[in-house]
Amino acid sequence: MNAAADAPLWVPDEARARASAMSGFRLEANRRFGLTLGGFRDLHAWSVASPADFWELVWDFGGVIGEKGARRIVDGERMPGARFFPDARLNFAENLMRRRDGATALVFRGEDKASRRISFAELVALVSRLQQALIAEGVGAGDRVAVMLPNLPEAVAIMLAATSIGAVFSSCSPDFGERGVLDRFGQIDPKIVFGCDGYWYNGKRVEIADKLKRIAEKLPSASRVVIVPYLGAAEAVAAQLPRAVTLDQFLSRFAPKELRFERLPFDHPIYILYSSGTTGAPKCIVHGAGGTLLQHLKEHRLHCDLREGDRFFYFTTLGWMMWNWLASGLASGATLVLYDGSPFAPGPEVLFRYAEDENITLFGTSAKFIDAVKKAGLEPARGFDLSGLRLITSTGSPLAPESFEFVYQSIKRDVQLASISGGTDIVSCFVCGDPTAPVWKGEIQAPGLGMAVDVWSDAGRHLAAGRGELVCTKAFPSMPVMFWNDPGGKKYHAAYFERFPNVWCHGDFAEWTAHGGLIIHGRSDATLNPGGVRIGTAEIYAQVEQIPEVVESIAIGQDWDNDVRIVLFVRLAEGVALDEALKERIKRRIRLGASPRHVPAKVVAIADIPRTRSGKITEIAVRDVVHGRPVKNTEALANPEALELYRDLAELRT
Secondary structure: OEOOOOOOOEOOOHHHHHHOHHHHHHHHHHHHHOOOOOOHHHHHHHHHHOHHHHHHHHHHHOOOOEEOOOOOEEOOOOOOOOEEOOOOEEOHHHHHOOOOOOOEEEEEEEOOOEEEEEEHHHHHHHHHHHHHHHHHOOOOOOOEEEEEOOOOHHHHHHHHHHHHOOOEEEEEOOOOOHHHHHHHHHHHOOOEEEEEOOEEEOOEEEOOHHHHHHHHHOOOOOOEEEEEOOOOOHHHHHHHOOOEEEHHHHHOOOOOOOOOOOOEEOOOEEEEEEOOOOOOOOOEEEEEHHHHHHHHHHHHHHHOOOOOOOEEEEOOOOOOHHHHHHHHHHHHOOEEEEEEOOOOOOOOOHHHHHHHHHOOOEEEEEHHHHHHHHHOOOOHHHHOOOOOOOEEEEEOOOOOHHHHHHHHHHHOOOOEEEEOEEEOOOOEEEEEOOOOOOEOOOOEOEEOOOOOEEEEOOOOOEOOOOOEEEEEOOOOOOOOOEEOOOHHHHHHHHHHOOOOOOOEEEEEEEEEEOOOOEEEEEEHHHOEOHHHOOEOHHHHHHHHOOOOOEEEEEEEEEEEOOEEEEEEEEEEOOOOOOOHHHHHHHHHHHHHHOOHHHOOOEEEEOOOOOEEOOOOEOHHHHHHHHOOOOOOOHHHEOOHHHHHHHOOOHHHOO
């Protein structure tokens, strides 16, 4: 077991825990099924032991609009192959568009360049016009709608319009390179493409007309390209592109009218998301309407205690599944708070000022952002009114124990901090928060309800203590419907079920804690194995990045002398040199904070660290470059040029 801290960092007020939807759901389960569930652990055990009853209760508790049908689960013991609510008919967008009033549905801020507000009634009107325009363009059930946009209100509206008629929505952000976009959209043959006239990042105006023109020319399936304005140059950009119109032109013939919603089977596709693509062409992961909706309702309402009228923010782009997760907040009647651009432009305080201005309730971000705020010396608790903030969620990479402490010391003392983890693969979470339970330093609070999460040894046995593979031993509704262009489901099976038959192996290196929570130590395919001992990279980063001189780091295993040695690359603060004294401080910190086994054989200064477009560092790509192996898809990286910094380094030849 992981050594427990002396006391939790946060304990929910008893009245708050009792009033939470999690407690209400548990009491409803007791009432409906004659149970005596006493707390979250009992509730979780029941949810995985009785999946048909559990998921039906999620449907009812979440007020899902649609026909449930007679059957709940068919072939529930098969992974893949289990089918949830096989007789159901529903529409995803209909469930997200329950509110039609004048309250604010979407708030948008683009760095310090733009600010907008859209009511639920205005959102309905825009979706109606988009729906009519899509139908007029010949888009129908099963057709793909591809979107390359900043995190604008129009992106949410386009998604709702597409899914309202049964079309499949797929997105990326406009900072993707030409090859990265084509590697994704080129596989799915979109019927229509939405782009933009450019975007702002770090105070700079970025125009993308030339890139968009080359992309449009190589997507012949798209009968129309629609340019959404952001920089005020939509007409000029549309004039340069084949088959292009501005959004205003696309909508000009249509006035708002009553929306129509195409009710379709539970597993009807709504989203195509993409794997990071760092080991080959991105896999096109297809997600169904019902599974996505039920998972998000469960996670938002129960695990996040999201309520109607809450202000729901996540710092994300359209290239990350957290955008899809955020969008579903509409199903709970929440206001979505959108942001596009750099979270540090013009300074590290911008998102906290936004949280104060909009009275944000749920503030979602990444572990890297929290660490960067800490390194910038910002103490939001002193400068901003965050009294409305109930929950901070963190994902993208493991949140270091010291970052937990920083949140409570410098952001807000009375707040639930939920480190959450899941992925694009399931468009949801395996492990997440529990508003009825304490928060312990460095620990994810709980497995998700209905998710039979466990930690297994290499031999496929449960590990009550110690580190192993994160698995899910029973089927759940948000498993992908399929991979696109995957005859016989071979790629799908190989991705998750090859290692342990009939068990989802997620590829994370994890362990249970003494409190029933979990710690994730990084991706298992990036796990280090010096002397045959498995070490998670996150354990090293948690120590190194406490050193003020180190901005960030990346660790790999280098094949050396018939074994593997740990190599740690560090990006240093401006003006800092990596001398022997600093190397020794780094090693000493790792030795004392982790263990002697974690100490790197080599510490090397590096100018940049490659990362995917969703902000995750890419140990595997660096490892391949160090070993002289090709990196198969550099377009998946936000800064592929950084890889060249790791090639043929003299420090790694001895």
